[in-house]
Amino acid sequence: MNFAIVGCGFIAKKHAKAINNIENAKLVAVCDKFETAMIPYMEEYGVKGYTELSDMLSDDLIDVVCICTPSGLHAPIAEQVAAAKKHIILEKPIAMTMEETNRIIDVTKKNDVKLAVVHPNRFRPVVLELRKILDSGALGKISHANCVVNWNRDQEYYDQAPWRGTKEHDGGVLMNQAIHNLDLLLWFMGNPKEVYSMEATRLREIEAEDVSTGVIQFESGALATVQASTTVYPKNYEESITIFGEKGTVKIGGANALYIEHLQIEGYTEREVNILKEKVSSDPWGTPGHEQIIANMVESINENKQPAITGQDGKKALELVLAFYKSAEKNQPILLNEGVTI
Numbered sequence: 001m002n003f004a005i006v007g008c009g010f011i012a013k014k015h016a017k018a019i020n021n022i023e024n025a026k027l028v029a030v031c032d033k034f035e036t037a038m039i040p041y042m043e044e045y046g047v048k049g050y051t052e053l054s055d056m057l058s059d060d061l062i063d064v065v066c067i068c069t070p071s072g073l074h075a076p077i078a079e080q081v082a083a084a085k086k087h088i089i090l091e092k093p094i095a096m097t098m099e100e101t102n103r104i105i106d107v108t109k110k111n112d113v114k115l116a117v118v119h120p121n122r123f124r125p126v127v128l129e130l131r132k133i134l135d136s137g138a139l140g141k142i143s144h145a146n147c148v149v150n151w152n153r154d155q156e157y158y159d160q161a162p163w164r165g166t167k168e169h170d171g172g173v174l175m176n177q178a179i180h181n182l183d184l185l186l187w188f189m190g191n192p193k194e195v196y197s198m199e200a201t202r203l204r205e206i207e208a209e210d211v212s213t214g215v216i217q218f219e220s221g222a223l224a225t226v227q228a229s230t231t232v233y234p235k236n237y238e239e240s241i242t243i244f245g246e247k248g249t250v251k252i253g254g255a256n257a258l259y260i261e262h263l264q265i266e267g268y269t270e271r272e273v274n275i276l277k278e279k280v281s282s283d284p285w286g287t288p289g290h291e292q293i294i295a296n297m298v299e300s301i302n303e304n305k306q307p308a309i310t311g312q313d314g315k316k317a318l319e320l321v322l323a324f325y326k327s328a329e330k331n332q333p334i335l336l337n338e339g340v341t342i
Contacts, residue, residue: 001298004029004062004086006053006077007069008037009161011091015066016041018290025294031056053077057084064297067091070161071176072169075100078115082107087114089297093179093321094314096171101318105311116297116307117314119183120289126252126260126280127184130243134188138265139245145224146242147185148253149178153230158206165206172199172208174321178228181257183317184241185226191219191316196333197324203231214324226324258284 003019005012008030019027030041031050038049050056057065057080064087067077074095081088088108094117095101108115121127133139151173163169170176186192197214204210210231216224240253240261248265252258260277293309300307319336327334 001025001063001301002028002061003064003066003294004031004056004059005041005066005068006031006056006081007067007073008032008034008041009068012041012066012068014288014290015068015089015294016045018288018294019066020045021291022294022298025298029056029059029062053080057081057086062086063301064089070163070169071171072096072163072166075103078104079107082111082113082115085111085113087297087301089116089118089293090311090314091118092183092314093171093175093318094311095318096168096175098315098319098322101311101315105315108311114297114300114307115311116293116300117309117311118290118293119180119309119313119317120293121180121184121257122187122309123286123289123292124258125283125286126258129260129276129280130188130241130250130252133248133250133265134243138248138267139243139250140247140266141245142189142220142222143244143246144222145185145189145244146240147178147181147224147226148238148240149173149181149228150232150238151177151230151236152232152234153177153204153210155204158204165204165208167207170208171321172201172206172212173210173228173230174199174212174324175208177230178212178226179317179321181228181239181241182226182320183313185216185224186316186320188241188243189216189218189220189222189224192216192320192323192336193219194333194335195320195323195327197226197327198331199324199328209328212324212328214327216320254284 029048065081066089158165194217199209199212211229214226236255239257242251251262253261
């Protein structure tokens with residue numbers, strides 16, 4: 001499969017490296033309105049560079065396009081790519097609004113192209129082990145969960161580009177950083193029913209929030225708290241998810257939610273717990289999530305099946321973020337009904 005990348009900023013480096021590491025994938029083109037941004041990719045990977053997306057999309061050899069632009073540009077670019085009959089790997093968040101998201105999903109269906117959204121944390125070894133535990137029913141009825149992202153993104157980070165921290169093209173800590181954990185929370189806990197949130201911009205000179213706290217009630221009746229920030233001094237402090245069930249408690253955590261920090265489940269021996277912890281600790285990152293998403297897209301095309309993380313998955317994560325935003329704005333609980341924030 002021949003891949004192309006649109007938007008040659010920081011995240012594009014991960015896509016290029018991932019494509020290069022997949023045996024049956026090849027990077028053949030990049031596109032950016034700034035020619036200087038493309039030069040490192042053209043030199044390292046020997047690819048063509050385009051300043052106009054339409055010119056790149058006219059290349060019939062391109063099978064898949066990775067969209068790595070600022071989030072506010074996802075929808076118009078995805079529509080153009082889908083119209084050219086190219087499959088799409090789209091960086092998170094899928095878009096900035098539900099209207100844009102529905103346009104993206106509709107246009108990919110209309111043109112019969114596959115859409116994968118980049119939520120790579122689903123492929124972390126510790127996440128997969130927690131999913132296995134949940135699927136086995138070992139925790140019993142779930143009572144509640146805690147979701148924490150206390151990170152550092154200093155002012156220099158936001159000053160790197162004028163779109164960072166804006167509501168139109170980037171969003172704040174929920175949209176940009178914590179959306180990965182929120183995607184995992186939904187994957188673990190099911191559909192949310194109601195949310196309530198408060199947010200603030202405390203330390204960073206940005207338009208969007210740098211601190212957010214919220215509560216979720218899921219359709220199952222289980223509750224969850226969410227705490228997210230980019231104001232922690234001086235570096236990332238904690239990314240964690242803790243799930244409390246009637247027969248056990250599991251916490252995955254660390255600065256990047258890579259380890260089992262607590263595991264106590266009815267029937268699990270100390271030896272079994274230690275084996276599982278050591279298994280995760282021996283290779284905490286595993287195969288990089290971007291590589292697995294690239295490989296999965298190749299497989300999905302060859303076998304004509306849905307990618308592992310679909311447009312609908314991306315839509316659910318975005319909807320939760322937007323519900324938090326609406327709750328904070330209105331200072332009231334927000335109901336979610338059949339995928340529509342009301």
